[in-house]
Amino acid sequence: MRRLGRYLEGRKLTAALMVLVGAGNAAAQTGGWLLVRNAIDKGITADNEHHLTIVVAIYLGVAAAGWFLQAMLIRGLATIGQAIVIGLRRDLFDHLTGLSLRYFSQQKAGWIIARLTSDVDAVSDVLSQGMPTLVSNVMLLPAAVTALLIADWRLGIVSLAVLPPALALSRWFQRVSHAANVEQRNRIAAVTAQIAESVAGMAVVQAFNRERRFQAEFDALNEANRAQSTYVQKIFSVFFPSIEFLGVLAMVAVLYVGSHLYAQDTLTIGTLITAIYLLQLVFQPLQELSDVYGQLQSAGAAMVKIASILDEEPEIRDRPGAKPLPRLSGDLDIDSVVFAYGKDPVLHGVSFRVPPGGCFALVGESGHGKSTLARLIGRHYDPDEGAVRVDHHDLRDVQLRSYRRQLGVVLQDPFLFSGTIASNIRFAKPDATDEEVQAAAAAVGVDRVAARLSGGLEHEVREGGAGLSSGERQLISIARALLADPRILVLDEATSNIDRPTEVLIERALDRLLAGRTSIIIAHRLSTVRRAEKILVVEHGRIVQRGAERDLLSEDGVFRRLAHTLEGGDETEFAAAG
Amino acid sequence: MSFVDPSDLGLLPTFRRLLRLWRDQWRLGVFGLACSLAYTLISTAIPVLIQQAIDRSIVHHAQPLWPYLAIIAGLAALRAVVNFNRRYATARIGVRIEARMRELLYQAYLRYPRGFYDRHPTGQVLSRATNDLYPIRYFIGWGFVQGMQSLMMITAAAVVLTVVDARLALYTAVAMPPITVLALRFARRVAPISRQVQERKGDVTEAADEAVVGIEMVQTFGREDDVRGRFGEKAEGVRSTVLRQAGVESRHLPGLYYLPALSIAAVLFFGGRQVIGGHLSIGQFVLFETLLLQLVWPLEALGWITNLAQRALASAGRSFAWLEGIEALPEPARPRRLPAGRLDVRFERVSFAYGGEADVLHDLDLTIEPGEIVAVCGPTGAGKTSLLNLLPRFYDPTAGRVRLGGVDARDVPIAELRASVALVTQRPVLFSVPLRENLTAGREEADWDEVLAACRAAGVDSFGPSLPEGYETLIGERGVNLSGGQRQRVALARALVTGARVVVLDDPLSAVDTFTERQLVARLRPALAGRTVLVATQRLSTVWIADRAVVLLDGRIVESGRPAELVRAGGPFATLFGDEVVAA
């Protein structure tokens, strides 16, 4: 909870004011009852109607003041509370987007989303709805006890006798319900994650008749969540009635002692009656506080979860004193890079250097580390040994943002955001003009795709790019990279779902638009990699061959094996088939 | 309105459906209401006893005090038990109905056609089965019975007060009309805003989901600030609506809290005079005040509950609209079994369009003989995936039909159809379970030897055993810890394991290197022997696997024949593979 204090910055005055307002509100409520005592003793039992009238008038005035103060309290606390919530939500999101890929590949998406939504909402609920109750009751409790002691200290002490068990009960409740709530959060997060994963993979779930199995898994999680909710409710159901019961016991004690004191004439009937009401004011906040306490508990549990993200150190981030990169000339140096996702290295000492404006191709069997290299070039991971340098700057020493802005990457499985085709192309360069967007689209043939779709470039794209064919998604993401006008371009199997003639079109566009830029092409089609000045063959995380196509073909090595697929072998195969 | 996007249900129909869910729990419900009644009676009896105690034992010593106190303590103990039971019973109803609604939704999600998912972002689908259910749970698990109890408390208090002193009771009723007006006004004003709050929260979920799933893209282009800005806007949307809600609350709630002071003042003023005049005992005076005090919370609660009820009905209205308005893929009315043995596949004059858009496939005829392997080639966006997706009935053709073994796909029970058609989607989908379970997802009882054979045919054997824990390695969500080509091979092996008679491969080797591809093409032919196969591909090297290739252009088949012949023919096929053909 201490974390939340940070967001109060600049609102301390309002916060202080709200404490005053809360105190005023509590005073108004308890004061009202002291007035009632006065009315009974000095007006009713003293047969003084005039006094009664005056006190009633004052009483109404106090109530009106209380009304006003409480309205202020609700509004003021909501303002503060929401300032905290939005600060928290933003910070959490900012922090998340700064975390490195390793974090995202280890957490389920649904789990992370639950933090940003239901957990922050839990905190928000407490702050916007719980806070007014909390503040006014935290004030009310001591105010009522004080008023009770002022009214008659003997009765006050008698009624305070039940406070120890009440407090003990509250302690128990806090402890048990906290644990229960944390567990509850875990279970609902598991349910969320299950739904998220099945919705994302629904095509396969259905195609393989997996519905029953998924339903069964879900049912188990849903049931576990239900059981835990029930348990939490049970704890609450025990607590409130018990407090209520203690309240009545206190009243019985007060009545008993009060009747004796009254008989001895050391107590007025008005005081006795008022004591009963004030007792209600003592126990009502206890109840309401515990009610809020439930919210507080789940908010506390939610904060624990949120903190687990906020405490996550981004693996990749600017080192203190990192320099912004000037415009790159595009010299890319991969120097003895060793890298492991887990224990076993995926890259074992990879070295190569692309001169400014050079175009290199990476080929090799799938799963041997090509995409991993691309990720290291994008600095999604840092090498365990060795370094990646651009223009002689180690990537770890430069400001990440200034580097990535000069980098264009087209991923193997491109992601499109909901919006339009145009807004997706513009993603990497939000200030691009419509003409620039159209030019980029036309260069790679997105315009022809768009022409088929309703709305052209303004065609609605849904989350993830649903509603487009895979090849179309790739085309759009290439246009996006082109528009970014990168100094270094990495194409990771960017055209794998695109037909060869379109790919040729794209290659021409790249040649024209990216002349002088450094580029790395990862591809399997031989015709695609042929463009490169130099081809690097990756095998088991090492570069086993490098050189121009012609030279590699003349060597007896992996490349020939890869190339062989297209050369020579075909005809015999076709002949056999035919 | 379309069949995948029905409009929300109205209040009344929603209410009826909620009531039906509630009726499933009627035992608990009736028990809860009975407890409420008992609670009300005890809570009214206690102040009456206090009144008697004050009048008879404290002010006048007509009777000893302790029996009263004993009875009050006893009743209080009883009330605690009753109250526990009421709370627990009603809370359980809420929790159960929440779980039940979620179960129903999830069940429905599993049956919804692809068209539904084309239209609704994951975040929305998710939030409807999570956040959206909370108002329903609170209303049913608390609001409904609490509301009934509030009404009972008010009635009981009114009866007792009227019996004691009808005229004074009337005076104290002075606060009732404004409270009622205020409570109703509050409910009316706050309901639309709280609905908006709910919607804005949905927007936040959507924004969060997209950013989390697309994080690599965001980071690669250094566009964190943009998505942060986008997310910030959504968060700001929540904030401003919550603040508006607080505004409405601040204008109404304190009133609900302090208006009863009017009644208390009325009792003080009029009751006090009557006490002075000797028409009312001091104990009765106390009774009036105590009962009024007891009404403060039930009255305040009424305002909350009306609000909650409206939110719950709105949420439930949305959920029920999905549950009832969206048709799952229809099962055949008179199901027919697929014939035994090899199956042929016929597309007969098939046209297809995605909901409301232009035709993607036009009047297409294609026959795949039993055991034949046909490659579907064509430029990006020609409709290959759309054609393939008709086989497992992800979509139904808008005209014409798809027949397997002579039976219209729509006449085959869906589970049987899908068990007979194994699919490899263009974007491989794996689940976060161990590799072994991913492989056997299509047929859990598969023999491990068969699985290994499939792994060999699909090339999983070249990396599976060397993963950190071999075939027991946990695959990350969406297969993040595998390379693209590895994911594809797992998906391919998974399809082979099913042993289905028809196999649909959508660009299954696009991320696999040519060398592995060549090996696989050689190994796949025997593995696929006897099965009818439709394979879409962009690579000439994959086309080899096929007996016959067809070229799809703008949703029409423009060429068909043996691959080798097509290469020589120099038609659309040859153009499509361009320099690859030249290389060959």
Ligand SMILES: Nc1ncnc2c1ncn2[C@@H]1O[C@H](COP(=O)(O)OP(=O)(O)O)[C@@H](O)[C@H]1O
């Ligand atoms: N996020 C990850 N966590 C753990 N292992 C991974 C992860 N991503 C890839 N790998 C492993 O690293 C190896 C290289 O993968 P990758 O670089 O994607 O290959 P490719 O050459 O096909 O692009 C593969 O064996 C893969 O299983």
Ligand SMILES: Nc1ncnc2c1ncn2[C@@H]1O[C@H](COP(=O)(O)OP(=O)(O)O)[C@@H](O)[C@H]1O
């Ligand atoms: N879910 C969808 N909703 C609407 N249109 C779609 C959807 N999926 C694909 N399309 C459109 O249908 C056409 C054919 O797509 P598809 O069959 O995926 O092509 P491909 O031949 O590349 O596999 C494309 O123009 C694409 O934009």
Ligand SMILES: [Mg+2]
């Ligand atoms: Mg790769």
Ligand SMILES: [Mg+2]
């Ligand atoms: Mg496709």
